[in-house]
Structure formats: structure tokens, C-alpha cells
Amino acid sequence: MNPEADFNTPAILLRRVEYGDNDLILSVITPDRGKLALMAKAAKRSRRRFGGVLDLFALLELSCRTGRCGRMPLLAEANLCEPFHTIRAEVAKTAYASYWAELVHFWGDEGQPQPALYALLRDVLTALDRNQLPARVLSLLFQLRFMHLAGLGPRLSVCVGCRRAVETLGDVRLGFDPSRGGVVCGCCEAAPPLPISRGALKELAWIADGDLVRAQRMRFSAEALGAGEELMEAFVSFHLGREARSLKFLRHLRESGVLS
Ligand SMILES: [Zn+2]
Structure with missing residues (x-):
């Protein structure tokens, strides 16, 4: 996992919404933090940015940084556990x-x-x-x-x-x-x-x-x-x-x- 992350969590991707030209806002469900909205910077522009794993319903292990001043957390890294192809x-x-x-x-x-x-x-x-x-x-x-x-x-x-x-x-x-x-x-x-x-x-x-x-x-x-x-x-x-x-x-x- 990413050593610079503020928290790591398993998550299931529920929803992806485009934000601006480059970014995605993700809605995920996690065991310990419940439902979570996350900003995935540059994920829209480049599918490779997060290894191409940000597919709906996928079971992921996420590393995130806490958002500043009440902003939503930022996704730092995503690893695929179950693609559910x-x-x-x-x-x-x-x-x-x-x-x-x-x-x-x-x-x-x-x-x-x-x-x-x-x-x-x-x-x-x-x-x-x-x-x-x-x-x-x-x-x-x-x-x-x-x-x-x-x-x-x-x-x-x-x-x-x-x-x-x-x-x-x-x-x-x-x-x-x-x-x-x-x-x-x-x-x-x-x-x-x-x-x-x-x-x-x-x-x-x-x-x-x-x-x-x-x-x-x-x-x-x-x-x-x-x-x-x-x-x-x-x-x-x-x-x-x-x-x-x-x-x-x-x-x-x-x-x-x-x-x-
Ligand atoms: Zn009755």
C-alpha cells in the first residue's frame, strides 16, 4: 500500500461521475468509513492513471489522502482485488x-x-x-x-x-x-x-x-x-x-x- 496515504481501505465502486475535463468523483462503500465520495484526479483524462481498475462494481483496495478544509478525500492509489468481469x-x-x-x-x-x-x-x-x-x-x-x-x-x-x-x-x-x-x-x-x-x-x-x-x-x-x-x-x-x-x-x- 501507499506509505504516504492517510488511510487505506477496501472498497466497492458504486458510481463514477465526471468532474471537469480530467477528473472523476467516485462513490464507494467501505467497511469502516461507510459510503465515501472520493476525487480521482486525472482519472478521466487517462485510463492508465489508476491502472485502469476504476470499473463499476469492482472490489478494490484504495489508498487515499484526507481532503483539506472539508474537501473530499483524494484517491492516491487503487489496486484491484476482484474485477467481477x-x-x-x-x-x-x-x-x-x-x-x-x-x-x-x-x-x-x-x-x-x-x-x-x-x-x-x-x-x-x-x-x-x-x-x-x-x-x-x-x-x-x-x-x-x-x-x-x-x-x-x-x-x-x-x-x-x-x-x-x-x-x-x-x-x-x-x-x-x-x-x-x-x-x-x-x-x-x-x-x-x-x-x-x-x-x-x-x-x-x-x-x-x-x-x-x-x-x-x-x-x-x-x-x-x-x-x-x-x-x-x-x-x-x-x-x-x-x-x-x-x-x-x-x-x-x-x-x-x-x-x-
Ligand atoms: Zn389482520
Whole structure:
């Protein structure tokens, strides 16, 4: 590592924005400093300036200098740990990774340690790159864990109205209400929004409580994946106050049959 740097950190590159004719402003997520904005001088003018490693979603080891007078830190050196080549090469993978990175960019806290969020993104990107799990399952797992880390984990086992456990509700219809943050039964709301079956809810709860290793041993039904996508994407959009830009692209690919 660079001995003149003020700090070194692992990082995942979330966003690159051009700044002037020569520079790039980078948004990265790190374990100990949370989300971080960095100035990469001359990185736009010369791709070689940082060894050509400043690609989106790449896992990097960065050396930085603290910015003077409240200015953003300067990137001094970048080393590549994991390029995640296939994520940028395959459009479906790019779409999913863009969605996850957008959520981390908008919700990540600056300057606060966020080791769990960093590890979550690193692990889903690794699994996506290596085809360890279908992208749809990874995206559900990411969204459920991400909302949980944000303190907004959806309630999937009890009705948010009457507090009765889903399995005690017999044949009562169930739905998911994004504004109330969980499952709602047909007794509490005459027409529950986003209808979902008990089986699909159970599978989602497994994904929410489990990790990647556990998820790899499971088989998820098409119904649970479809309903889970609809529910989680509506829930995330509700809390974001709008639909993520990358989610529009993901939906477009889904509708045109590019995503399996
Ligand atoms: Zn109820």
C-alpha cells in the first residue's frame, strides 16, 4: 500500500461521475468509513492513471489522502482485488448489480462504519459473478437483508393489522402493504394490496432469515420469486420515495424477456 496515504481501505465502486475535463468523483462503500465520495484526479483524462481498475462494481483496495478544509478525500492509489468481469459483460447481471449499487449509494451513511452492508454487497456480487445462485434469488436476498440493516425489515410472519400469525389465519386472503411494512390479512383490509400466498411468504421468510450458503441449498418456486420481486421492489420504492432509475431498466429487461 501507499506509505504516504492517510488511510487505506477496501472498497466497492458504486458510481463514477465526471468532474471537469480530467477528473472523476467516485462513490464507494467501505467497511469502516461507510459510503465515501472520493476525487480521482486525472482519472478521466487517462485510463492508465489508476491502472485502469476504476470499473463499476469492482472490489478494490484504495489508498487515499484526507481532503483539506472539508474537501473530499483524494484517491492516491487503487489496486484491484476482484474485477467481477462477468457482471459488466452480461447485461442481466449489470442490471441487477446497478440496482443494488444504487440502493447502497442512496442509503449508505457517510463516515459511519457499515461492515455488514459492505459484506452484503461484496457477497452478492461475488455470488452473481460466479453464478452461485440465480440473480433473482440474489436480488431478493439483497433487498430483504438491506432493508433489515436499514431497520426496515418487512414483517412476513404476522399481520401488521391484527398481529395474528399468518399460519393461524386459515383461508383468509393475504397481501403485502408497502406503506405498513408487512403482510396484511383480508380481515383487516377488505382488498389487501399485492396478494401473496402462504407458501410464497414462507419462502421469502427463509430467504430473509438465511444466508447465501443456506439459500444455495434451497429451491425456490417461480411463484415465490415473482411475488417476492413485486413485493420487495414496491417496498423499496416506497421507502425511497420514488422508483430507482436502475429498477426501471431491470423491469424493462424483464418485460422484454432478457431476464429468465
Ligand atoms: Zn389482520
